[in-house]
Amino acid sequence: MPGDVVDAATRSRMMSGIRGKDTKPELVVRRGLHALGFRYRLHDRRLPGKPDMVLPRWRAAIQINGCFWHGHDCALFRWPGTRQEFWRSKIGRNVERDREVEAALDRAGWRVLTVWECALKGPARIGADAVVNGAADWLRSDAHTGEIRGTDRAGG
Numbered sequence: 001m002p003g004d005v006v007d008a009a010t011r012s013r014m015m016s017g018i019r020g021k022d023t024k025p026e027l028v029v030r031r032g033l034h035a036l037g038f039r040y041r042l043h044d045r046r047l048p049g050k051p052d053m054v055l056p057r058w059r060a061a062i063q064i065n066g067c068f069w070h071g072h073d074c075a076l077f078r079w080p081g082t083r084q085e086f087w088r089s090k091i092g093r094n095v096e097r098d099r100e101v102e103a104a105l106d107r108a109g110w111r112v113l114t115v116w117e118c119a120l121k122g123p124a125r126i127g128a129d130a131v132v133n134g135a136a137d138w139l140r141s142d143a144h145t146g147e148i149r150g151t152d153r154a155g156g
Helices: 008-016 024-035 084-107 128-140
Strands: 053-055 060-065 111-116 145-148
Touching: 024 053, 024 060, 024 128, 060 084, 084 111, 111 128, 128 145
Parallel strands: 060 111, 111 145
Antiparallel strands: 053 060
């Protein structure tokens, strides 16, 4: 099993710099929807899971998930080669929590859209315009849940 390419202190510093809020994908979606006239709240603590975006008029919550941290089945996710037990537990719990939060939002009468990082970056990205327009179309629809992700086939 190969070791990490950087020492423990460097890896710790790198991991601590990863944002949980105001990520680039979040900012792209927020700016795009705002430009289309949608108004929202950020990380509303009154709702389960403090969704990234809450659109009360549409009774909708939008979660913008990083593919690695949420174990997404796409080209951007790969299990780390080191500390496998730790990562499987951590990411597995994140996936479980995502399901719990979506179910709690559903029980509270909220619609939920999940936007995946791979829709905005990586080989299967569909691009910012497609993501924002897809989110706007979903908000205007009657769909209760939705997902925006990269294409399943990279490069084609």
